[in-house]
Amino acid sequence: MIDPIYYDNASTTKVDHRVIKEMLPYFSELYGNASSQHEFGKIAKKAIEKSRRQVSSLLNCFEDEIIFTSGATESINLALKGFVEANSCKGNHIITVKTEHKAVLNTCEYLETKGIEVTYLDVDKNGLIDLEDLKTSIQENTFLICIMWVNNETGIIQPIKEIGKIAQSTNITFFSDATQAIGKIPVDLQEIYVDMLCFSGHKLYGPKGIGVLYKKPEIEITPLIHGGGQEKGLRGGTYNSPLIIGLGKACEIAKSEFKENFLSLKTKKEELEKHFTANAIGIVNFKDIETAPHILSITLNNFEADEFLMMKSKEFLASTGSACNSEIIQQSHVLNALKIKNAEKVLRISF
Known part of the structure; x- marks a missing residue:
């Protein structure tokens, strides 16, 4: 396995x-x-x-x-x-x-x-x-x-x-x-x-x-x-x-190891951004502003984030939002404040 x-x-x-x-x-x-x-x-x-x-x-x-x-x-x-x-x-x-x-x-x-x-x-x-x-x-x-x-x-x-x-x-x-x-x-x-x-x-x-x-x-x-x-x-x-x-x-x-880690994180993020976009899996959020190199926010095209993560659970582990809220089933207050449409489709990937 x-x-x-x-x-x-x-x-x-x-x-x-x-x-x-x-x-x-x-x-x-x-x-x-x-x-x-x-x-x-x-x-x-x-x-x-x-x-x-x-x-x-x-x-x-x-x-x-x-x-x-x-x-x-x-x-x-x-x-x-x-x-x-x-x-x-x-x-x-x-x-x-x-x-x-x-x-x-x-x-x-x-x-x-x-x-x-x-x-x-x-x-x-x-x-x-x-x-x-x-x-x-x-x-x-x-x-x-x-x-x-x-x-x-x-x-x-x-x-x-x-x-x-x-x-x-x-x-x-x-x-x-x-x-x-x-x-x-x-x-x-x-x-x-x-x-x-x-x-x-x-x-x-x-x-x-x-x-x-x-x-x-x-x-x-x-x-x-x-x-x-x-x-x-x-x-x-x-x-x-x-x-x-x-x-x-x-x-x-x-x-x-800051410099090498920063470049590694940035490279991984860019590679995954391309993968999600090229395969029409999802749209990269906040593409036009500077974000931290270790967090990638994606709005999925065809699935809710929970459903997608369950389907892919043997391939990778990610999150629909902050882990500190995981025991409370509610929509992210962050995504609410951002007025993001289809918030239930937002996936957080972090390196």
């Missing part, structure tokens, strides 16, 4: 064998608690700080700006809820986008129950926000802008650099969910103004259950998890040494 080709990497990637090798000793040999003062603890803490350097090197930021979490969802909750609680004196209005990940949208909906006002920006047919809409949405009480870097269902890249300039010029904190951007497209935090940013390890060949919140030192947030004071008091709990170390190695590999 031939295994099907895995085309659902936007939902999760396998763990790189080099990452596993790096992690293994910290499960059974170097198993010390990184908060302990004895030798085993110091070894684990040293490895964690190495991981912090590897992550900061990939992002081109400072080591003390990296906070380890359990993943992007926790990072989003920490960034949004933590910022709101710590900065209530500065405002109570957040601007975000209708096509954000559910982790952002559901957190914003929760914050609305706590008295926070939220503006949900529309997007155009290409999934992009209108920068003028962003500007006109800013109020005197706006204290946070929250906009995803790369959309997880469509691969659409928002104009983050321009958004950052608007946030900086108006002295508004800017947070971006960069989960689908890190390791896939250039992200240099010395060139782009972002105050907070998050991503997950399992999207770039690292382990599940580990993620990052990047935060500038001057941005104050209140912790969600109180405990032993780990992560500068912002995320209590015993350090998950193996996963943190695995994430660091994945980031090191992502940086060292």
Whole structure:
């Protein structure tokens, strides 16, 4: 039996064998608690700080700006809820986008129950926000802008650099969910103004259950998890040494192999675009704008996406939308916001 080709990497990637090798000793040999003062603890803490350097090197930021979490969802909750609680004196209005990940949208909906006002920006047919809409949405009480870097269902890249300039010029904190951007497209935090940013390890060949919140030192947030004071008091709990170390190695590999990976992803995407078009299987969405090299959105000609995937299940594995919504049978909120016709025929392929 031939295994099907895995085309659902936007939902999760396998763990790189080099990452596993790096992690293994910290499960059974170097198993010390990184908060302990004895030798085993110091070894684990040293490895964690190495991981912090590897992550900061990939992002081109400072080591003390990296906070380890359990993943992007926790990072989003920490960034949004933590910022709101710590900065209530500065405002109570957040601007975000209708096509954000559910982790952002559901957190914003929760914050609305706590008295926070939220503006949900529309997007155009290409999934992009209108920068003028962003500007006109800013109020005197706006204290946070929250906009995803790369959309997880469509691969659409928002104009983050321009958004950052608007946030900086108006002295508004800017947070971006960069989960689908890190390791896939250039992200240099010395060139782009972002105050907070998050991503997950399992999207770039690292382990599940580990993620990052990047935060500038001057941005104050209140912790969600109180405990032993780990992560500068912002995320209590015993350090998950193996996963943190695995994430660091994945980031090191992502940086060292970025150029070849980018070209490989782009080539695969172009080849599959040609295949779907030449064989009249489907139409490539967002063909006329820049999208991330690892996500391909196709509207099928003759089948609904679920039906097509069932037919082709022995050949390849892909998705009809975000895997985070897989247990809820409903049409994608992203495709709804884009007003895409025949949304039930849209297939997401990710490399």
